[in-house]
Amino acid sequence: MNKFKKYCPNVWVAECDEEYEKGKTIELETKYGKTVECEVYNLIAQKDGKFYYSIVRLEDQTYAQRKAERYSNSAANHIAKSEHYCEAAQEGGEFLSLGEPIKVGHHSEKRHRALIERNWARMGKSVECEEKAKAAEAKAEYWESKASEITLAMPESIECFSEELEKAVTYHKGLKDGSIERKHSYSLAYASKEVKELKKKVEIAKLLWGEEATDDR
Structure with missing residues (x-):
């Protein structure tokens, strides 16, 4: 296989x-x-x-798109649950809105306390689901941004990284000859590192997606 x-x-x-x-x-x-x-x-x-x-x-969606959809669905489900618990917490709302105190020793005491406890627990669940929804939404946004990112796993990476390398080389040259101002003492070192990393990416991209070649990796 x-x-x-x-x-x-x-x-x-x-x-x-x-x-x-x-x-x-x-x-x-x-x-x-x-x-x-x-x-x-x-x-x-x-x-x-x-x-x-x-x-x-040959899938309809990329890994990032699938992750984004999964977290979006999770957020929607948690929002629905949050709203459900919030609505459920309104049980006995008319009675509780009167501010009637719990009558200790009265036959209604147990029901009154149970009602308050149920609603308190439901509101807690509502808030918990709302927080989970926010976390899922943040993750969905992250993976949506990754879905549009070009990586070495894509044939178009040759053109993308070649263009980035060209810009990085020009910037590095400008820092060396003084035509571009160095913002800090490490500007040249960082620019040099960027050029080396992009050269490596272009090399890998050409092997993967350019002319056929073999090695013994």
């Missing part, structure tokens, strides 16, 4: 027992036993009888 194999941070490739042509649709199994349809892109390595391909998942 074809399997996912981690290639580098945030990038998974296909580990296969047989060779496939570019554009071939294959099935890969996750470590949880789920089967995912993917399109073969490039053969990037061949080792110990295994073939390693960069692949594009």
Whole structure:
């Protein structure tokens, strides 16, 4: 069975027992036993009888989109529960609004105390669900922002990171020749690090999504 194999941070490739042509649709199994349809892109390595391909998942939604939808649904469910508990906490509202004190020793004492305790517990649940909804909404927003982010796991990463590298090189050169002011003593060092990191990303992106190449990783 074809399997996912981690290639580098945030990038998974296909580990296969047989060779496939570019554009071939294959099935890969996750470590949880789920089967995912993917399109073969490039053969990037061949080792110990295994073939390693960069692949594009053929799912309607990306991982980030699925996470965003899941947390959005969770937020909606918790909001609905919060409203339900809030409404339930209105039990005996007309009576309680009169401010009638608990009559100790009266036959109504037990019911009166139970009513107050039930409503207090329901309001607590309402607040708890509201807080969970807020937390889920925040996570949904985070994953929605990640859904539009271009990573090395996407073919368009070549163009994206190449453009970023070009800008980073220009900025670094400007800091070195003095045409761009250094805002602090580490400006040049940070700019140099950014260039090195982007060069590495472009190198990986070209291997994954550019011309076919193999190595012995």
